[in-house]
Amino acid sequence: MKWPYARVEFTKRGTVADDAQLDRALRLVGSGRDDAPTDVLLIAHGWNNDIADAEDLFTELADNVADLARTQGGDRRWVVIGLVWPAVKWADDGQLAGGGLSIGGELPALLDAITDRVEDAAVAAELTQLAGELDASGEARDHFLARLRDLLPDDQEVRDDDPVPGALRDGDTAEVFEQAHEAELDVQAATEPSGAPTGDTDLPPGLHPDFLAQSGAAAAGLSLSDLDPKRLARQLLNVTTYYTMKARAGSVGTHGVAPLLTRLARLPGAPRLHLAGHSFGARVVTAAAAAAEVPVASVTLLQAAFSHRGFSGSTTPEGAFRGLLARPQLVGPVVVTYTHNDKALLVAYAVASRLARQVGSGLGDADDPYGGLGANGAVATAEVDLATLGDDDARYRFAPRRITNLRADRYVSGHGDVRNRAVANALLQAMLTSPIEGARTIPDVGTPSRVPVPQDEAMP
DSSP states (O other), X not given: OOXXXXXXXXXXXXXXXXXXXXXXXXXXXXXXXXXXXXXXEEEEXXXXXXXXXXXXXXXXXXXXXXXXXXXXXXXXXXXXXXXXXXXXXXXXXXXXXXXXXXXXXXXXXXXXXXXXXXXXXXXXXXXXXXXXTTTTOHHXXXXXXXXXXXXXXXXXXXXXXXXXXXXXXXXXXXXXXXXXHHHHHHHHHHSBTTBSOOTTOOSOTTOOOOGGGGOOHHHHTOOTTSSOHHHHHHHHHHHHHHHHHHHHHHHHIXXXXXXXXXXXXXXXXXXXXXXXXXXXXXXXXXXXHHHOSSOBOEEEEESOOSBTTTTOSSSSSOOTTTHHHHSTTBOSOEEEXXXXXXXXXXXXXXXXXXXXXXXXXXXXXXXXXXXXXXXXXXXSOTTEEEEEOOOTTOBOOOOTTSEEEEEOTTTOOSTTOOOXXXXXXXXXXXXXXXXXXXXXXXXXXOSOOOOOOOSSSOBO
């Protein structure tokens, strides 16, 4: 990595897994020398269970930021801390909404998903045994769904704007499988043959094409026999994993990363602290920022896997992270990349919405109570500005203590495409927006002020 780097690992409950790693990170930041870092970028990974994959993300993204900072960063000196937590692989991004069989067939795909996502060995063994019986046996489907329900977090662990749907917890098995099927057909029917929306649409600036507005299984011209139970079981396992990871990400952010921010802020020089997260890692850093007792200079959320109402002040209940915008600890901007190219989020939320019986038009879209931040941006939130993700020469007017929804159709092709220079440039611009001194002390602030943000293309 081109900038000094340290890794800090956390357990499922958010405690630091290795004190030696924590000590190294604190020494790296708090050297006390004249050339000590002025800024610390803390990055949290998302949908994987492999440290090497996580560090590949950290390195590629941070190195792109470092290259751009050579001409934009002034005299700032940077350190990167990688936040590694026990995430489970989630979302077959290329297979979820494509229709047809997975490569090798549905049974191998389901067995691979069980191996990747089920941490309890006994439950994994039982699901594996049941997988081959799902086609012919209603009793096998009953038992499969029962074991998935054992994996769901308690309601109090998922204090959010899209709670676990009641049908997923205790609905009739046949109905649950049927709703998962109809949700996938909804997304297939609503997706353009060419795939994703592009940046060349004639829609008003800052708005994405509503390809999901025509949702409904009938629109697909398909029947409930077109997808087999093994594929539907994989969808249900994916949604179960989503809620498990969402709960865990909140715990890691609140109980692990927030205290780390306090330790870093009290070091000599009081460096500015910047948070960035991908997928469920976006929830890790948002939870940390919301719980922080020290200034947070910027928060950048890359294809965030949590509710698009997470910051809402106009819904009941309010968004789980509404307090981040009201508390003075946030002194810089919140930047959100979003795109309907992110099929992983669209499909997961379409299934959740179906199971919650939110079956109006636009399943998983901006008007649906169940929708992802990385698919739709922040909705029902007054403190939002709209802009479009530009290339690596783009300049933005991000507003301190406000959210900018960056429509990323042109540069983010899917859930995992967040390492490129266009994304890195937006992250750098967010970090450079933070006030020079305000990011070191908590200001006395009232209502966040509005700073205009371009609503067409990013500034040239």
